[in-house]
Amino acid sequence: MKRSRMKILAIDTSCDETSVAVTDGVGVLANIISSQVELHREWGGVVPGIAKRAHQERLNPCVNAALREASTSISKVDAIAVTCGPGLAVALEVGIAKAKELSQKHQKPLIAVNHMEGHLLSAFAKDTNGGGVGDPQFPALGLLVSGGHTELILMRGFGRYEIVGQTLDDAAGECFDKVAVMLGLSYPGGPVISRLAKEGDPNSIELPVPMRGSADLNFSFSGLKTACLYRIRKEEKPTDKFIRNFCASFERTVVEALLIKLAEAVKKHSPRMVLLGGGVAANRRLQGAIEAGTGRLGIPVYKPFSSSLLTDNAAMIGVCAYFRSQRGNFVKDISALDRLPRLSLG
Ligand code: KG4
Ligand code: ZN
Numbered sequence: 392m393k394r395s396r397m398k399i400l401a402i403d404t405s406c407d408e409t410s411v412a413v414t415d416g417v418g419v420l421a422n423i424i425s426s427q428v429e430l431h432r433e434w435g436g437v438v439p440g441i442a443k444r445a446h447q448e449r450l451n452p453c454v455n456a457a458l459r460e461a462s463t464s465i466s467k468v469d470a471i472a473v474t475c476g477p478g479l480a481v482a483l484e485v486g487i488a489k490a491k492e493l494s495q496k497h498q499k500p501l502i503a504v505n506h507m508e509g510h511l512l513s514a515f516a517k518d519t520n521g522g523g524v525g526d527p528q529f530p531a532l533g534l535l536v537s538g539g540h541t542e543l544i545l546m547r548g549f550g551r552y553e554i555v556g557q558t559l560d561d562a563a564g565e566c567f568d569k570v571a572v573m574l575g576l577s578y579p580g581g582p583v584i585s586r587l588a589k590e591g592d593p594n595s596i597e598l599p600v601p602m603r604g605s606a607d608l609n610f611s612f613s614g615l616k617t618a619c620l621y622r623i624r625k626e627e628k629p630t631d632k633f634i635r636n637f638c639a640s641f642e643r644t645v646v647e648a649l650l651i652k653l654a655e656a657v658k659k660h661s662p663r664m665v666l667l668g669g670g671v672a673a674n675r676r677l678q679g680a681i682e683a684g685t686g687r688l689g690i691p692v693y694k695p696f697s698s699s700l701l702t703d704n705a706a707m708i709g710v711c712a713y714f715r716s717q718r719g720n721f722v723k724d725i726s727a728l729d730r731l732p733r734l735s736l737g
Contacts, residue, residue: 397716400457400468400493401709404446404486405478405506406538407437408702411453413461413468414709417517421460422706424699425449428579435572439481446485454489457705465497470721472712474705475503476734477539483730491725501722502712506703507736508552510535510668511544512714513700513707514693522696528663534653534681537669537703538564538579541610541649543656544736546666549714554737555660556608556652563645564671566612570619570641574634584638585674591632591639596622598644600651608656615644646677650684657688667694670702 396416403410407427413420427445431437458464473490476483494501511533517523533544541563543556561569564581571580576587599618601611619641626633657665665685671677672694685692700706715721722728 397470397713398463398468399470399472399502399709399712400454400465401472401504401705401712402450402454402486402490403474403506403509403703403705403708404450404482405474405476406482406703407431407442408704409446409449409453410703410705411450411457412705412709413457413463414516414706414713416713417515417523417710419516419518419706419709420463421457422699422704423453423457423460424704425453432578435578436568437479439479442479443481443485446482450485450489454493465493468499470500470502470712470716472502472504472708474506474509474708475728476506476731478506478732480730480732483732487728487730491728494725501725501728502715502720503722503728504708504711504715505734505736506708507535507540507542509707509711510537511546511552511666511736512711513668513695514666516695516700516706516710518696524664524666524693530660530662531664531666532656532660532662533666533668534649534672535669536563536649536671536677538562538568540669541612542736543608543652545660545662550718550720552736554735555656556610558610558612560611560613561616563610563612563649564669566616566645567671569616573620573623574629574637576634581671581674584642585676587635587638588642588676591635591637593639593643595636596640598622598640600644601648603648603651608652608659610648610652612645612648615648642674642676646674646680649677650680653681654684657685657690662690665690665692667692668701668707673698673701
């Protein structure tokens with residue numbers, strides 16, 4: 392892979408993490424993530440107004456912390472990058488305003504990044520000890536599973552993406568979060584469900600595997616969510632054992648649903664590598680199942696070198712911006728740059 396140095400200060404405020412990174416090419420020099428989880432927990436989900444205010448308060452300290460950790464200064468960076476979508480409009484706005492201000496004040500080019508392209512390319516990031524994807528092999532197949540998205544992306548090269556499968560309703564992470572609320576567990580649901588699942592029996596409770604027999608590569612999680620609601624309601628006094636068994640059975644069902652479509656996509660598109668991205672991809676059961684499945688087929692699977700690059704972070708935005716800069720993809724009219732809450736990769 393052609394590699395040159397390009398120091399980028401990257402910002403992501405797409406949802407409920409305020410994150411600022413400094414990257415150099417695909418190398419991550421600093422990746423500061425200020426999570427707002429504690430602020431949103433009592434609401435069981437992200438509250439836009441609270442997210443906006445927290446981003447406003449936390450962004451400057453995060454910029455300073457990232458520059459400090461990378462032992463650099465704003466004058467030494469080559470470009471500023473920012474997520475312009477998809478995400479929460481009022482949250483995206485905060486990062487975009489800061490990126491414009493830094494770009495104009497310090498005369499640095501600006502790179503606008505699609506958050507999902509960031510997740511897709513997150514496996515290319517390298518830490519100071521290396522790691523990350525070596526030479527890219529195309530076509531690649533990306534499985535992106537987060538709180539807002541569940542997508543299968545066929546990647547024919549950098550900047551050449553096609554969505555070949557996606558959720559028709561809820562995202563997988565959203566389903567984890569909602570089922571956690573039904574079980575009286577805390578937000579976000581993914582980490583707590585996967586922790587409790589380790590102590591439960593994954594075959595104890597039968598749940599419907601969504602879209603098992605559908606001919607396409609799409610996902611759907613709202614039916615599973617409803618099935619979970621009915622099954623949990625049937626339990627008058629859910630015991631700890633029931634909750635652990637439910638978490639394990641639910642996790643197994645989601646993993647199975649994702650794996651079925653990933654396997655079909657592999658069969659259909661014959662990728663030369665698989666890229667994992669998004670918060671749900673931090674799930675160990677999912678990682679293990681995918682590695683086992685693709686290992687049998689001899690297809691390498693890549694995930695980011697750290698789980699902090701799977702959940703929302705600005706390092707993946709910096710890495711993605713580097714690949715964009717290689718294609719000459721800079722913002723031409725900075726004042727016209729706006730948030731694109733529904734931006735898609737296809
Ligand atoms: O990528 P991400 O940080 O944010 C979005 O762009 O949405 O993903 C957050 C989602 C949440 O729904 C969270 O419950 C889920 O990822 N998640 C997990 C795990 N860790 C985070 N889901 C399943 N297992 C996990 N270990
Ligand atoms: Zn995300």
